[in-house]
Amino acid sequence: MSYRKLLGATALTLFAGLAAAAYPDRELTGVIMWGAGGATDVVARAVAPHAEAALGKKVVLVNKSGGTGAISTNFVNNAPADGYTLLYGAENPQLHQVLGIADFGYEKFYPVNVLGRGVAVIVVAKDAPWNSVKDFVEDAKKRPGKLKMGSTGPGGLPHTIGSMLNSVTKFQVISVPFDDESPDLTALMGGHVDMMPVGSGAATESIKAGRLKALSVIDTEPLPLQGFPNIPPITKEYPEFGKYLPWGPFYGIWVKRDTPEDVKATLTKAFKTAADNAQFQTLMKDRGNVMMNVSGAEADAFLKKWQSVTSWVLQDVGAAKVSPEKFGIPRP
């Protein structure tokens, strides 16, 4: 026993320098910032098995939802910067500052991989009288405060897109907030709201089934639908919208910024391999996401632009609680 201990101790001293190279030598914890069944959760759980294969260790996933993601960002921020605690997140922390939820966003973390981004579409009920976003906007201008837009609360996807559209062309609708996209879509199909911007993954099947009518996709390129006419891009009707694009929710994996460089490199390589997996790419496509699979500086640039665009849109329509200026977020 003591012989073994001695051997162990010697090995420990000898290989102390190499210990980091041996990362990971135990299982990792992955903290998912949204609850089970949500978009972030599904993406996290779909990429995890492939990353585990590449890392050779298990990633134990736990959902820590709450505070629109702030509970998770705080938890990972307070964990040691050793690369054993991963943050599986979505776009929300980039708005925590202006919405007054927390005083930091993703700048405290290193983007191991921004896996992909979602594309939003503007949908109305199948028998609605509008056939383009312009139709709807013009009608809303004629009847201010009569038409209803489904939303998911301030800083959510429908609200942000509504705000962007409003900064391009002024109109007034009632924004009815629901808990998330599903009850919102139910309300749209049931005729309780008139229009809503929604992640394309949640809507395409209903569009194909003829239960919803898509007016536009929030992108610069049309969205192809197998066997159906393409959904025209918003820039076709409102070219000024282009300055906000590409815009959409996104999903990725982060670790603390001051994690050792070699650990970051190992993680980045593993998740790159995982994101290249065909099965994972099919899932992302089926859910209406565009693969990004970027990390490091490239991901940081994307995150910065996203934060700047969105924060200032919210500030300009009066939805921000704290000015982006206070956090040094530049105006796009």
Add this chain to the structure above:
Amino acid sequence: MSEALSYFFMSWTDPYLLFLTAAGTFAGIYIGAIPGLSVTMAVSILISFTFKWHVNEALALIAGIYLGGVYGGSRSAILLNIPGAPAAIATALDGYPLAQRGEAGVAIGLTTVVSVLGGFIGIIALAVAAPQLSKLSLLFAPRDYLLLAIWGILLVGSLSGESMAKGVFAGAVGVLLGMVGLDPLTAEGRFTFGSIQLTGGIPYVAAMIGFFGVAEVLVQLHHLGVTPVKQNVSKILPSWALMRKYLPLGLRCSSIGVVIGALPGAGGDIAALMAYDHAKRTTRNPSRPFGEGAYEGLVAPESANNAAVGGAYIPMLTLGIPGDAVTAVIIGALYIHGLKPGPMMLIETPHLFWFCVGNLTLANIFLLPMGLSGIRIFAKIVETPKPILLPLILVLSAVGTYAIQNNPVDIYWMLGFGVFGYFLKMYGFQVGPVILGIILGPLMDVSYRRAMISTGDDPLAFLGEFFTAPISAVLVVALAVTILSQTSLWRALTGRGGGAKAPAI
């Protein structure tokens, strides 16, 4: 048709699928029985576990866990007064008193049979009326959810115990607790006092475990010397006569469960509470007064919450919209397996629908023997000497609370609510209304505001819609009848009431 049948029986004839369904059902019962371990959690862990499997195998396991788990919540509710899941809250109200009387075996037996009954009603509704019910669920506007929540909150009257005033107070405390956190509509902090922990709100499962489990343990400390009641386990299966007697109630409560389960904004927990309320109002001569071990108090919530499973599958399979948290995870699982949940799924992959129906049926059949097995051993838990049992419950409560979202702060909440619940109980307040307030308060809050916002903040239009929209009008009438039927005027008019027990005032 023959193709539909072959998919229906697929999991019955394939030995591996048969095994997975059985294993899922068995595991589900015990996952459901441990407070804090939820079906949602188990199913989401399974997603990354089963991604290499065939989709049918994953679905078979999930369906078993779902049905078993919803039923399993009743086990700890009856034996320990800790609902294993929010859907079993109403079960604790009469189940635990039954166990205290030495009838834990009968209580579990009856619960199992009516759970299976409710499960079948839910599955039949799914199989024959899915398109119609999904259409109905689309028609529910925010104001209708408000009416449902108001209907549910009337239950405070039944749960108040000795004093209506104390019940209303306890309910209000619950509503207040439910308000804590970010405002769901404006993301403004409410009672958060600048704390990030509080922005997530108070986890109501932690509150449930505290108010029921820990508070009960503390109360029991007063009776340490009392020998536990000997459990009578000679008869477990309810007699045919008893079953026939409760069949109509079970069927009515199952229908409540199906409809509420199919609504995307309400699940098994609300279904069970509303069914309990329905039973309490419509049963003229319960086997015992409600709250003291009425069999009706078990039949109603347990048939409703299992029927809600079939209900929750309806919007999932027909529209790709989850009926509750578990079906939300199942939708994620379908994506991972390369399917595209949505209205097209029924058209493109009709076999999946029949596979799910057949599989749920199979799991529901397994539930009967599995639920009935081991009752004699479980009933003994209640006979365990208190110096051993009470610390065990506390440990279980702490572990379960931590498991909800791996947050140690929740354990402090749970302990805090336990102590608070103890003092409430000591001073004659019931803890049931508190939990009712926590569940229904937020639903009333957001539904009322959504309905009001939808009319452009026009109170007249808001009120008008209650009478012009068909579903709202029906609910308003039902609600009015429910309230009026409790007044003495109604009793005088109908000439009933003479023998009926007056509600606790």
